[in-house]
Amino acid sequence: MSAAVHPFWLxxxxxxxxxxxxxxxxxxxxxxxxxxxxxxxxxxxxxxxVGALAGLWSGCRSLVGPVHGFDIASPFPFAHFxxxxxxxxxLLVAVISLLALVTAxxxxxxxxxxxxxxxxxxxxFLNFFVAAMLLVVTSDNAFWFIVFFEMMSxxxxxxxxxxxxxxxxxxxxxxxxxxxxxxVAIMAAFFLMANVTGSFxxxxxxxxxxxxxxxxxxxxxxxxxxxxxxGIIPLHIWLPRAHPAAPSHASALMSGVMIxxxxxxxxxxxxxxxGASNGELWWGLWVLFFGAISSVLGVVYAxxxxxxxxxxxxxxxxNIGIILLGVGVGMIGLAIGSPVLAVLxxxxxxxxxxxxxVFKGLLFLGAGSVIYRLHTKDMxxxxxxxxxxxxxxxxxxxxxxxxxxxxxxNGFVSEWYTYQALFAAALSDSWAARIATPIAAxxxxxxxxLAVMCFVKAYGVIFSGPSRNPHMAEIREVPRPMVVGMAxxxxxxVALGLAAPIVAPIMGKIAAATAGVPQITLASGIMLIPxxxxxxxxxTPLVAILLLAMxxxxxxxxxxxxxxxxxxxxxxxxxxxxxxxxxSHMPVxxxxxxQPIRMxxxxxxxxxxxxxxxxxxxxxxxxxxxxWARRTEPRWDNEIIAPVVDGTExxxxxxxxxxxxxxxxxxxxxxxxxxxLLALAxx
Numbered sequence: 007m008s009a010a011v012h013p014f015w016l017x018x019x020x021x022x023x024x025x026x027x028x029x030x031x032x033x034x035x036x037x038x039x040x041x042x043x044x045x046x047x048x049x050x051x052x053x054x055x056v057g058a059l060a061g062l063w064s065g066c067r068s069l070v071g072p073v074h075g076f077d078i079a080s081p082f083p084f085a086h087f088x089x090x091x092x093x094x095x096x097l098l099v100a101v102i103s104l105l106a107l108v109t110a111x112x113x114x115x116x117x118x119x120x121x122x123x124x125x126x127x128x129x130x131f132l133n134f135f136v137a138a139m140l141l142v143v144t145s146d147n148a149f150w151f152i153v154f155f156e157m158m159s160x161x162x163x164x165x166x167x168x169x170x171x172x173x174x175x176x177x178x179x180x181x182x183x184x185x186x187x188x189x190v191a192i193m194a195a196f197f198l199m200a201n202v203t204g205s206f207x208x209x210x211x212x213x214x215x216x217x218x219x220x221x222x223x224x225x226x227x228x229x230x231x232x233x234x235x236x237g238i239i240p241l242h243i244w245l246p247r248a249h250p251a252a253p254s255h256a257s258a259l260m261s262g263v264m265i266x267x268x269x270x271x272x273x274x275x276x277x278x279x280x281g282a283s284n285g286e287l288w289w290g291l292w293v294l295f296f297g298a299i300s301s302v303l304g305v306v307y308a309x310x311x312x313x314x315x316x317x318x319x320x321x322x323x324x325n326i327g328i329i330l331l332g333v334g335v336g337m338i339g340l341a342i343g344s345p346v347l348a349v350l351x352x353x354x355x356x357x358x359x360x361x362x363x364v365f366k367g368l369l370f371l372g373a374g375s376v377i378y379r380l381h382t383k384d385m386x387x388x389x390x391x392x393x394x395x396x397x398x399x400x401x402x403x404x405x406x407x408x409x410x411x412x413x414x415x416n417g418f419v420s421e422w423y424t425y426q427a428l429f430a431a432a433l434s435d436s437w438a439a440r441i442a443t444p445i446a447a448x449x450x451x452x453x454x455x456l457a458v459m460c461f462v463k464a465y466g467v468i469f470s471g472p473s474r475n476p477h478m479a480e481i482r483e484v485p486r487p488m489v490v491g492m493a494x495x496x497x498x499x500v501a502l503g504l505a506a507p508i509v510a511p512i513m514g515k516i517a518a519a520t521a522g523v524p525q526i527t528l529a530s531g532i533m534l535i536p537x538x539x540x541x542x543x544x545x546t547p548l549v550a551i552l553l554l555a556m557x558x559x560x561x562x563x564x565x566x567x568x569x570x571x572x573x574x575x576x577x578x579x580x581x582x583x584x585x586x587x588x589x590s591h592m593p594v595x596x597x598x599x600x601q602p603i604r605m606x607x608x609x610x611x612x613x614x615x616x617x618x619x620x621x622x623x624x625x626x627x628x629x630x631x632x633x634w635a636r637r638t639e640p641r642w643d644n645e646i647i648a649p650v651v652d653g654t655e656x657x658x659x660x661x662x663x664x665x666x667x668x669x670x671x672x673x674x675x676x677x678x679x680x681x682x683l684l685a686l687a688x689x
Contacts, residue, residue, distance in 0.1 A: 018091050019074040021064035022099065022144065028057035029106075029137035036129030043125045047117050050129025054110025054136070061103030061140060068096025070515050075146070084206045090146035093516040094278075097356060098143040098263075098270055101363045104498075105262045106136045109255040112371055112491030115484065116255055119378060120168075128168060132256060135161035139263065143270055148196035148206040152189065159185040159235075162264060165256040166248045177247035183651055184244040188234030195227035195275060211279040221280050225289055228275035236268025238330065239300045242323045243647055246307070249322070250315035250383060254374025257315060261322045262367035266359050269329050273352075276337060277520060290337030291442055297330030298449040305456040309463075313383045314373045317464060318366065321409060324453060325362040328424060329355045331446055335427040336521060338443075342436045345523035346537045351427040352517035353528065357510070358420035361502060365408035365417055368495035372402035375484040375492065376468060380475060385464065390473035394481040399469040401492035406461040408499040411454050414546040414553070416502035419510070419534070422544060424450065426536035506546045507532050 032053020039046040068074065068091045076089040091099070113132075117125050138158035145151040163185070167178035200206050203214040216224060230241070237245040245265070249257045276289060304324030311317040332355025339347030375398045376391060377383055392399035408415040411422075428450070431443040475481070483489065502509055507529040514528040526537045534544040 016067075017074070018064040018067040018071070018096070019076045019089065021060050021067075022089070022091060022140065023076070025057045025061035025064060025103065026137045026140050028053055028060060029133045029140075032057065033130040033133030033137070036126050036133065039126050043121050044118075046126040046129055047114065047121075050117075050125075050133060051110045051114045053133060054106055054113070057133070057136070058103045058107035058110060061099055062107060064091070065096045065098070065100030065103055068099065069093050069512055071096075084200075085149045086147050086207055087150055088146040088207065088209070089141075089144045090208070091144055093519040094270070094273070094356075095143045097360065097516055098266065099140060101266065101360055102136060102139050102143070102263045105259055105363055105367050108367060108371070108491045108494050109258055111494070112255050112258075112374075112488050114487040116253075116374060116378060116488055120253070124168075128165070128253065131161045131164045131168075132259075135165065135256075135259065135264075139267060142267055146208045148200060148208065148211075151208075152193055152196070155192070156186075156189060158264070158267070159189065162252075162256075162260055165260075166252045168253060168256075169251065173247075174251040177244070177251040179651070180647065181244040181248040183647070183654070184234050184241065188231040188241075191227045191231030191234075192271070195224045195231065198224050198227070199279070208279060212281075216280060218286075222286060222289075225276050225280060226292075229272055229292070232268040232271030232275070233296070234268070235271070236265050236326050236330075237300075237323050238268075238296050238326060239303050239323060242300070242304075245323060246311075246316045246319040249319040249370075250313060254315070254370055254377060257318075257374070258367040258370035261319065261370055262363040265322060265326060266329075266363060269326065269333065269355070269359060272330075273333060273520065277340070277352075287338065287341040287436065287438060290334045290339075290341055291438060292334075293330050293337055294334030294442055294446055297327045297334055298446045299327065300324065300330065301327030301453040302449050302456075305453050305460060308460050309456060312385050314376065314385050314464065314468065315370070315383050317385075317460070318369050318373060321369075321457070321460070322362075322366060324457065325358065325366065325409070328421065328450065328453065329358050329362065331355070331450060332358060332420075332424045332427055334446075335424075335431050335443065336517070338431055338434075338436065338439050340521055340523075342434060342439065344434060345518075345521070346526050347427065347430055347434060348521045348523055349514060349517045349526045350423065350430055350537050352521055353510070353514045354420060354423035354427045356517055356520075357423055357513045358417075360513070361408070361416040361420045361499075364495055364498045364502065365405045365415075368401060368405035368492060368499065369409065371488070371492050371495065372398055372405060375488055378484055378488070379481050385467045387474055388468045389471050389475070390469070390478065391481065392469040394478065395469075395483050397483055397489045398492065401489075401496045402469065403465060404496040404499050406465050408503075410458045410461050412458075414503045414506075414550040416499050416506075419503055419506040419544075419546060421450070421454065422534070423510070423528075423536060426542055430536065430538075430541065503546050504550055506534055510534055 032050055035053070036046045036050040039049060070093065074091040078087040080087050109132075113129075117128065120128060135158060138154050138161055141154040142151065142158055145154055159182075163178055163182050166181055167174050196206065198220055199211050199214070199216060202216055202220065203210045205211075234241040234244075249261050252260060272293065276293075301324050304320050304322070304327055308317050308320035308324065311320060332351050332353070335351030336348045336353075336355060337351070339345065339349075339351055373383075375395065376388065379395065380388060380391075382388075404415070408417040411418045425447060428443045428447040431439045432447070434440065510528045515525055518525040527535050527539075528537065529535060530539075532545045532547050533539075534546070536542055
């Protein structure tokens with residue numbers, strides 16, 4: 007298809023360039039508007055919507071189509087500017103654009119809270135941030151990849167420190183240090199590959215054979231570098247501090263899509279560039295191990311939080327772990343020569359990558375709406391908000407159900423495929439996979455149970471029960487643009503679950519193209535199939551119908567048995583209570599409602615109590631594990647990261663001594679440098 011014959015909007019690469027250009031121009035215009043802050047909000051938001059729509063169109067057209075490229079000559083042979091849109095990078099472009107579209111709509115009202123504090127620079131950094139992410143996932147040259155990666159990190163750093171308070175600046179500095187430490191590891195990995203191939207082009211990396219053990223060193227360096235950006239444990243220490251510090255719509259982008267670029271980088275290097283099928287089995291086991299640890303500890307840390315944005319940030323660690331479980335199984339499948347296992351694992355990971363972006367973006371926007379009205383992130387100061395903010399409560403509830411993997415929403419579908427991938431790997435010919443994957447499946451089940459507990463707590467404390475805010479009477483629903491942004495993501499949570507028989511084959515094609523193996527059957531009609539119908543089948547539309555029937559059937563039966571007519575009521579008459587005057591003890595309570603059931607099932611309750619007394623040590627062990635996790639996590643920060651940060655600050659302060667501001671001293675420095683260089687040249 008030639009761009010000279012067909013309109014430019016039919017070419018995904020040209021639409022991607024339009025998207026990037028609109029984001030950059032919109033950000034620059036927002037910055038130049040200066041004191042006209044309301045105009046800056048409108049310009050930044052409109053540019054975000056237009057750029058996101060162009061990017062969404064480009065990404066969706068790339069999901070199942072051929073690979074598209076863009077190439078510009080460079081005066082430097084190592085800096086060959088090449089962009090590449092394949093199905094996997096197209097998926098990331100679509101996800102980034104979707105979240106950018108929603109946050110742009112949300113920002114029309116939300117950013118008004120920042121008027122007087124520089125909304126023009128905020129719009130600049132936000133649009134610049136999205137453009138950099140789009141260029142990172144499509145760059146096909148190591149030099150430009152690092153350049154755009156640094157641009158992305160720098161833009162997000164300025165968003166983290168935007169409030170300019172001590173907490174934000176401290177969180178931003180920690181994020182800056184960890185992000186650039188990760189960049190150093192990524193650069194080292196690319197330099198090792200370039201040393202073997204003689205080029206920085208990814209196309210050269212793909213066809214080259216990196217000898218062992220250099221390929222394993224490259225993989226570990228890339229995993230650590232991109233793992234720091236993804237927030238895997240123990241490299242997550244920046245995430246629960248940086249995400250709460252940023253504005254909420256920026257937090258949605260950082261948690262919803264930026265950390266996914268870490269997963270993208272791991273797959274890019276381990277599968278696309280190195281070729282995991284030519285690698286070692288332990289690569290997949292390594293990813294599986296860190297995925298399992300991150301998923302469990304992420305939700306354990308979240309359970310202890312009372313800051314709503316910190317709670318959501320720790321759940322990002324948890325869900326990155328779930329994504330890595332699928333990616334790890336896919337890499338194991340490539341290593342043992344099982345294309346079905348490879349596609350099933352990558353498909354589960356990629357599907358959860360998309361789903362997490364949607365429901366985590368929704369939850370951060372919901373949290374932002376609550377903070378917008380209450381001006382606090384402490385859940386203990388909330389309560390009863392469902393009455394004052396019904397649309398926010400409903401949206402947050404959908405996001406909470408989705409992240410808890412409750413059917414038929416989208417989080418359930420991707421976790422179901424991840425389970426099926428783990429079960430299939432447990433039946434493979436590899437003894438290491440047969441040992442590791444059942445353990446990972448158990449840890450995934452534990453993660454799911456704890457996630458449900460955490461979001462029952464979060465939703466109940468924030469939106470249910472009595473209000474604990476003295477200004478509850480003044481609280482009302484957020485403005486319409488914020489409601490629309492949340493509603494779009496809530497609808498996406500439902501659609502990606504109910505339409506799973508349509509979405510799953512597309513994700514399977516992306517997984518197969520990424521792994522370089524044939525496609526497998528992942529859906530038939532309204533049924534979901536994990537490659538083999540004898541292993542398991544699932545129908546989310548049917549599950550939705552059954553759940554709806556469970557809710558409607560009692561009402562239908564009641565109407566059929568009692569009739570539709572209502573007896574005439576006597577207004578103003580005193581209630582009749584079987585001859586007794588009504589008092590406060592007569593209304594039905596939970597205890598009185600359960601009393602007949604407890605009497606009927608007394609043997610089962612007695613058995614439960616006996617078992618509870620016999621297994622009380624499990625509860626003690628879990629409490630001890632949580633206490634150990636809370637004690638252990640700060641040690642990495644206090645004993646490793648903090649000394650490095652303090653040392654860097656000390657070196658900087660010492661170097662300030664040579665900057666006295668005296669022009670003569672600077673001339674002396676130049677003379678000394680010239681003498682040293684002359685001596686080296688003569689020698």
